[in-house]
Amino acid sequence: MMTIEDPMNKKQAIPELKVHHKSAKKQELRSTIFAYVVLIALALLWLYPIMWIVLHSFRVEFRDGILIGTVVSHYIPKGFGLNNFVNLFQNTLFPRWFLNTLFVATVSFILSTIMTLSVAYVMSKIKFRQRKLFLNIAIIVGLFPGFMSMIAIYYILKALGLTETLFALILVYSAGSGLGFYVAKGFFDIIPNSLIESARIDGATNLIIFTKIVLPISKPIIIYTALLAFTGPWMDFIFARVILGETNRHLHTVAVGLYYMVHGSQYADGNQFTMFAAGSLIVAVPIVTLFLMMQRYYIEGVTAGAVKG
Amino acid sequence: MKKIVLLSLIMMTSLIMWGCSRQDPLVIWVGAEVQEFYEAKMVEYVEYYNSVNDSEFPFQIEVRAADTGSAAATFLDDMDAGPDILTVAHDNLGRLISGASAIQPIQNPALLAQIEAQNPETFLRVIKGSVGGETYTFGVPYEAQALILYYNKDFLNEDDVETWEGIWDVAKANNKRALSITGTDGFNNSFLVLATNAETGSTSLKLYEDGVLENTFGLGDDTMSVLKWGQRFFQDPNGARQPSDSGWEVDFANEAILSVIGGAWHFRAARASLGDNLGIAVLPQFTITEADAYGEIQPGTVFQSGTFTDTKMFVMNRSSDKLEYLEDILLFLSHKDVQEQSYIQNNTLPAYKNALSEFSAMQNDDISTQLAVAQLSMFDYGIPQPFGAEARFNVYYYQRGAPDLILAILRDPDNAFTTDALIFAEMERVQRIWFGER
Amino acid sequence: MDQDVSKHNGFIRFIQNTMNSVLSGGKQYITRFKTGSIGTKMSHLVMGSGNIYHKQFAKGLIFLGLQVLFLSIFIFNPEINNTPIGFKALGNFITLGTEEGTLFGALADNSMLMLLFGVVTFGLIMVFIITYLTNIKSAYASDLLVRSGAKPTTFKDDVTALFDSRFHVLLLTPTIIGVLTFTILPTLFMIFIAFTDFDREVRPGLNLFKWVGFENFTAIFTGTGEIAERFFPVLGWTLIWAFFATFTCYIAGILLALVINKRTVKFKKLWRTVFILTIALPQFISLLAMQQILSEHGPVNAALLNIGLIDEPFAFLSQAKTATTARISVLTINLWIGVPYTMLMTSGILMNVPKDTYEAAQIDGASKRQAFFNITAPYIIFITTPYLITSFIGNITSFNIIFLLTGGEPNVPGNIAGKTDLLVTWLYRLTIEEGDVNIGSVIAIFTFIITASATLISYRRSKAYKEEDTFQ
Structure with a gap:
């Protein structure tokens, strides 16, 4: 697969290495400086929008006594304050939206995590007849564009009498979550089968093996799965918007509510960007903190998933 | 772990129980800007009901903020989930009643009498619809709306805004844009298409006059001249444009544009953009030049920008199980006093006739009165959207792409409409869409 | 090698397998009826009687209960929203409703619910058949146990088995139920919709729609109308987008990872964290902010104006003068979103580049550049190929970026698809915003075929899949 030895190089490279030893050091210094310059520039580029949102959320500028809510062209605000946050809590349903999202996220992350790990474990460690078939179906089924079938999902939920409750959203988020078993399966695959077999010889049932032996050593993947399941509802807005309806403002999640602050319909008072920024900050801070705290697990999961394919 | 599972199970079960055990409230959809107002009004109504009747009002009432532009469509998507009373613009009437009607006609004589007594003739015509050979009144008008001009008083004075050319000249002198429209739909191009x-x-343009599909015409010499004038206006770097990605509010605040065509629902945003510099006027006139003249229309002919004049009305969900209570509520909510209170609190324009002279609140000289006066004045130059008769008219006019084609003629980004013949051919296409041909 | 060949004809093999299992199932059915006890014979008519015969009352009653439940649904046709589920639903599925509704009295039949409930009823029948076969199998299993001198399993045994030998049933059931109701059922429903005339003028409950066969497909693929006119440009741009979005992010991500992982660079974790921030930030926030930052009066335009690079605000996104400008803009912003992922991925891989070969090469005197191109690069490419394919697929269905940044604009006059619309955003507009559900469904099916075949190809070539075969 990989050719590493090239006889031509071998002959020429050795004297080169010696001759350029000193300048090589200099070159390395130069390339290090270059790397730092690139990194700093890129970091600024990546932090620029984030900083911009933060600054906007605290921006308090007035025009003839009216708080300016739209985007302004100067980067650094001319005045700071908490007016946007106060507005957000007093004049919008944001607190309600926040609790809605928190509720949906909590319940659906518990359900999703249980379901995802269950499926992954079964697909990885339990041998049964139709296993391969299930595996193939699971991979194909997950590919149909989800929101395409939203209209049908809406009516199924309605037939179940659930359309105007947050429970509908919880079902939508967690029902299919088992299909996202792939990364977790990759993790379970690494656990040696011998571990499980020796437990079985000791008389442990499959339930005991799963809960007492496999899960305790699977902390990284549990956290990875839970992290994604918990943050999902905070980020999705298409499903939340269609399933819970645009008119039910008290049933919005934060994403839907905040979206309408920027893109109000033609008949609504749109473009309250500073309030959007304030709301975004309130949503983003816990989520980002959670992410950074769990960074290690996230990276492990992502890398494993990618390499496994 | 077990505890968590158990806990979540209990939580879910109780949620389902709660979801199933709730009693249906009586739901009313109104525009977001008046939601609080009507919520308070309904509290008043319940008090009134309880004092008149011996019994308590049997339902909880929820007044929800809904987007009145899309309310009819949302409602038709799922009637059962819809409210008991909803607010729609009158031009949605057609699609609500075509085929089997989704809304209930008004039968309460007191309410019918109040509607007849309160509203101007133009509205009375468009809230009625013919179903199975019988004509019924379906809607209860309670707000009116028309397009007007918002402008920047720093740059423009009252004389400038009498004509588009006046605004255009100032824009040229300051290297600004004269005008932005707020959207690209058929409502926004009405200032040109409906110009008289x-x-x-008068205008030769006809849109489904008397509810007849064939009474539609958009190829008159005057329409062509107006479009040619509009093309010059939209193509000029200092002329008219669509809103930028920042939004028209930001364009307005940054003085990139000097005026905006909008409705009352844009007032708050416009005021936030310009503060005390916000001016309000009726839509300007414009003069056809040599370059625009077409057919019989002579250079120098003056046109007045037009608008659709709408009324927002309450309608009743036909599948509501609370129908017997609704008409009494509407009688209360659409009363002229409530309309005036709503005007004072929310700047909504009353649908009541002679509001200009009858309502004391309209005699002030502040910006919100100017808003009302400008709109009421626009009613002289506007026509109610005449699509009430049939659902498909509305679809043909708005949804089949005709507004985009008209905007394409006006903006002409690829220089595809440089000759009269090309514009005429495109307008023929537009007219075919209006007729419902694909 | 022979095995390999047969593996690639998976579809044929699948058909064969299915045929075989149906045949053997049929044989079993007959054998069980012939050789089974009287209880088993009874089970062919009354579910659960075999179990009751063997005194497995709980199990038998559950089967019986299921049969009663199913038959009562099937015969009594309970109605939800005035539309029946049951055998009437099968007829309704064919007609899609006949009652046109009167003006103020009855509503029209709800074609959409009839279609949906038809699918549901088919599903119920399938579930019933499976339960029915399970019931016979269970009765026969007890027969065999008794014949061999053992006792039939008790209900407690069966429940215990769920936690041990049949643990996979317990673990998979919630997911199977969830996926059947909220993924497969709706998907089938939407596929059927593609064969109807459910467009923007249909309002379920007020007027009917009907089956039209392949009309929608021919309208898109061979027609000359607006939809057909837009379809191929949108498809083309979708593929171009997916290609460039994947490779730009891939290359830039690898370069970034290389810089961060450079031996002499300090604070590696800090640098990485900076970029992870973007992943953690909900996309609707970062994209809506980006849209405003790049807008005509946003800070970027202000800065460009200040420097004097431009004289008037430049439109990057939906108001862009040319489609190419808008497209380059969304691809660039996509870099901001996508690069951190690739960076993370390749960082992990870079640390795992086999050290010994690397060192060997160094000792052999290979220069850094040579070492990179001969060792690191092939290794990275080799190991990330599956990721490349999944991310290509992900980009085909990448909804948020286009929807939140441009909404598909700049628009093409007279058409509903804009110049940055991808298949998925276009079908969102068509279905959710415009109500042309039938055309949207055709596009969804098409998108599904593209992504599914790409996935299948990549998956079947992947290491994971090949290892799968050795597993059992």
């Missing part, structure tokens, strides 16, 4: 000869007040 300022002298005679």
